[in-house]
Amino acid sequence: MTDKPIPQLTDFNQPYFEGCAVGELRIRICKRCATKFRFNHYLCPNCWSEDLGWEVASGRGRVTHVTVVHQAPYESFEPDAPYAIVLVELDEGVRMMGNLLNCDPASIDIGMKVKAIFESRGEVYIPQFVPDD
Amino acid sequence: MSETVAIAGAYEMTPGRYRDVDALALFRQLLREALTSWPVRPQDVDGFITHPCGYANSPDNYIHDKLFAELGIRPAFAETMNLGGATYPAMINRAAMAIETGRASAVLCIGAGKFMKPGAGGGEMMARAISDGNLEVPYGTFIPALYGLVASQYMAERNVTAADLARVAVSARKWALLNPQARMRAAGPITIEDVLASRMIATPFHYLDCSVPSDGGGAVLVARADLARKWTEQPAYVVGYGEKHGRGTVSEPGDLLETGAIASGAEAFRKARLGPVDIKVAQIYDAFSATPLLLLENLGFCGVGEAPALVQSGAMDPGGRLPVNTYGGLMSFGHTGDASGMSLVTAGALQAMGKAGPVQVDDASHVLIHGYGGILYDHTTLILAREP
Numbered sequence: 001m002t003d004k005p006i007p008q009l010t011d012f013n014q015p016y017f018e019g020c021a022v023g024e025l026r027i028r029i030c031k032r033c034a035t036k037f038r039f040n041h042y043l044c045p046n047c048w049s050e051d052l053g054w055e056v057a058s059g060r061g062r063v064t065h066v067t068v069v070h071q072a073p074y075e076s077f078e079p080d081a082p083y084a085i086v087l088v089e090l091d092e093g094v095r096m097m098g099n100l101l102n103c104d105p106a107s108i109d110i111g112m113k114v115k116a117i118f119e120s121r122g123e124v125y126i127p128q129f130v131p132d133d
Numbered sequence: 134m135s136e137t138v139a140i141a142g143a144y145e146m147t148p149g150r151y152r153d154v155d156a157l158a159l160f161r162q163l164l165r166e167a168l169t170s171w172p173v174r175p176q177d178v179d180g181f182i183t184h185p186c187g188y189a190n191s192p193d194n195y196i197h198d199k200l201f202a203e204l205g206i207r208p209a210f211a212e213t214m215n216l217g218g219a220t221y222p223a224m225i226n227r228a229a230m231a232i233e234t235g236r237a238s239a240v241l242c243i244g245a246g247k248f249m250k251p252g253a254g255g256g257e258m259m260a261r262a263i264s265d266g267n268l269e270v271p272y273g274t275f276i277p278a279l280y281g282l283v284a285s286q287y288m289a290e291r292n293v294t295a296a297d298l299a300r301v302a303v304s305a306r307k308w309a310l311l312n313p314q315a316r317m318r319a320a321g322p323i324t325i326e327d328v329l330a331s332r333m334i335a336t337p338f339h340y341l342d343c344s345v346p347s348d349g350g351g352a353v354l355v356a357r358a359d360l361a362r363k364w365t366e367q368p369a370y371v372v373g374y375g376e377k378h379g380r381g382t383v384s385e386p387g388d389l390l391e392t393g394a395i396a397s398g399a400e401a402f403r404k405a406r407l408g409p410v411d412i413k414v415a416q417i418y419d420a421f422s423a424t425p426l427l428l429l430e431n432l433g434f435c436g437v438g439e440a441p442a443l444v445q446s447g448a449m450d451p452g453g454r455l456p457v458n459t460y461g462g463l464m465s466f467g468h469t470g471d472a473s474g475m476s477l478v479t480a481g482a483l484q485a486m487g488k489a490g491p492v493q494v495d496d497a498s499h500v501l502i503h504g505y506g507g508i509l510y511d512h513t514t515l516i517l518a519r520e521p
Contacts, residue, residue, distance in 0.1 A: 007267045016267070038384075040268055065389070067281030069273060070333040073256035077273040082333075085272050087282055087384055097384040099272050110289045126271050 003076035020125040059116030061090040068105040138229040139368035141361035142171040143482035148349035148467030159245040167352035180210040180240030210237040217506025221474035222513035228355035245350025246470025278335040284423040297441035298422040299328035304449040309461030317465040342422040347467030351475035369485035373405025373516030393512035398432035401514040416477035474504040485517040
């Protein structure tokens with residue numbers, strides 16, 4: 001069990017989190033202009049098409065931004081501090097946020113290669129990142 | 134023909150922790166203090182703009198109606214608006230547009246805010262308010278960490294050090310020591326070493342790299358220039374404005390260092406027919422120590438990667454060649470919650486009006502005020518001048 005935030009499943013986000021549960025990092029692709037983006041857009045942010053498909057991303061990418069949280073913002077993250085929040089540019093060009101696990105947070109550099117894993121939060125799985133050696 | 138517009142009055146409450154004063158009462162206290170300090174009566178005011186009342190998670194958007202009756206005003210132009218920290222330069226612009234087009238002749242602009250305590254559930258509340266519930270909140274986001282992500286790119290790409298960031302906090306404190314209203318005045322001076330030795334919140338920000346949570350607010354009277362000259366000896370003329378909005382989250386693609394300030398600053402300078410070299414005082418939103426550095430570069434006060442050297446030279450400090458945040462800024466005057474951007478406007482207007490008291494800069498002929506909202510998402514740049 002965890003008291004950390006658990007995404008609430010809806011019709012909109014369910015295909016994404018169902019993917020996470022079977023080890024797939026799913027991203028959206030616009031069938032009109034081929035722009036790729038995270039699922040949290042109802043319309044393509046490039047052309048406003050609503051004809052959107054799903055694609056399974058490789059889960060591989062590079063760290064573009066990192067912060068190490070020393071003072072947890074609320075209680076459920078206190079046991080983890082210091083923990084790293086990173087932005088990752090996936091090989092598909094889509095940016096994701098995650099925690100970078102399985103490494104010393106102080107050792108994380110911009111440009112570091114990472115890959116996605118999936119962490120259970122209650123009934124839901126969320127993507128996280130680990131170093132990709 | 135469009136009217137010339139000027140600020141006829143600017144008032145900032147002394148920031149603090151007003152524990153027994155609720156959010157609406159704080160607006161009332163602000164108005165009592167401000168309106169009794171200006172030579173105007175209810176009949177003079179025909180325009181009104183306010184920020185919503187209350188905390189960011191549960192704002193009261195009907196505050197304008199509550200205040201009209203209390204103040205005895207019947208405006209022909211009114212709105213309740215919010216662009217986060219970018220609200221207040223925009224508020225002056227909206228008032229100026231109303232005056233330029235003849236909708237109003239004197240517009241009262243106000244904002245008061247209480248900064249929610251991070252410990253009392255405020256941290257999680259704010260994280261949910263500003264982050265995506267599916268894609269960001271699960272990772273333990275909060276405001277310092279989101280700015281920390283931006284700062285990590287800035288430091289890595291432009292060779293900026295923790296000491297450079299700390300120097301911004303040192304400068305803010307130098308100004309605060311001169312300002313009797315500043316919250317951190319009594320705390321005394323700080324050094325770069327003090328900042329670096331304070332506890333780490335979220336890299337690269339130590340405790341002293343962060344602004345000071347406070348309650349407070351400010352009021353500005355924007356008027357047709359002929360009225361402004363009647364009400365005050367030296368009005369602050371509104372000569373330039375620019376605005377640009379962009380991403381609503383740090384985790385969409387795009388370069389986080391190419392902020393909307395590049396466009397809003399260029400637009401404001403173009404309209405004012407001025408350049409960065411003409412600016413004598415700049416008030417630049419400083420929720421965290423890294424943001425004035427990046428924004429000095431984005432606004433064109435120096436080249437890319439040159440802000441650290443500029444700030445380390447003492448340029449921002451009292452007596453420096455580009456005084457910045459001359460009242461102590463959010464970092465040492467106080468971050469007054471949703472009213473924080475107003476403190477930049479009142480401090481900037483008072484400089485142009487020659488009424489900044491112990492922090493007055495000689496010949497503050499042109500003053501730039503830059504606000505941003507969200508995590509550098511919304512950008513508004515205002516230029517005030519002593520001459521129309």
